[in-house]
Amino acid sequence: MQQNKTKYIRLAADLQTDSIVDGPGLRAVLWTQGCGHHCKGCQNPQTWDFEGGGLVPISAVLEAIDELEYQSGLTFSGGDPMYQPEACNIIAEYAKKKGLNIWVYTGFTYEEIEKLAKKNPIYTEFLKKIDVLVDGRFKLAERDLSVLFRGSRNQRLIDVQKTLEKGEVVLLNEYEYNESKYFEREPMYV
Ligand code: SF4
Secondary structure, three states: OOOOOOOEEEEOOOOEEEEOOOOOOOEEEEEEOOOOOOOOOOOOHHHOOOOOOEEEEHHHHHHHHHOOOOEOEEEEEOOOHHHOHHHHHHHHHHHHHOOOEEEEEOOOOHHHHHHHHHHOOHHHHHHHHOOEEEEOOOOHHHEOOOOOOOOEOOOEEEEHHHHHHHOOOOEOOHHHHOOOHHHHOOOEOO
16 A cells, blocks of 8 residues: 555654663654664564554554653654654654654765765655754664663764754764753653
8 A cells, every 4th residue: 555655654663662771761753664774683573564563543553642641752662763854843843842862863964864865865854853863774793882862883963953054964962962942841741
């Protein structure tokens, strides 16, 4: 079945809540289905199949966001959310209006997403909603449990709004990060 990109999203699981490892604070996580990167050592190979998981109405995800309590942010993971930018853009826009900060994990590098955006402006629209992008494929040889919120050292924590503003990649400053708005922001009480 051809997926209506603005009505459905293919997910690997229901919206998770209370994650403390997918970004700062207590977070909801949207596990998207489908990934073409096939990184060696990937922890979620069951999310690679573009026909796997289930097609879920975007409206149902928005309803699940309405039900969230005590979450400070929404993280898009997978799979790779960048294969479904239309649906993720709609969900991110809704979540942002609800006061959630947005983190996105992708196997694409920021520079690769810029190239995709030249062909399809929806990528730029999605980037405009993202606070932090964790970019790049997982590299087993660079696996490092000590790096914050990432699996391997090559992956970057990118401050997307500053990056868009400056026109060059701006990394999140991890030392300033503890003081940042992400931790200071009150959890969301619905
Ligand atoms: S990008 Fe992420 S989900 Fe995709 S193969 Fe690599 S580690 Fe797995």
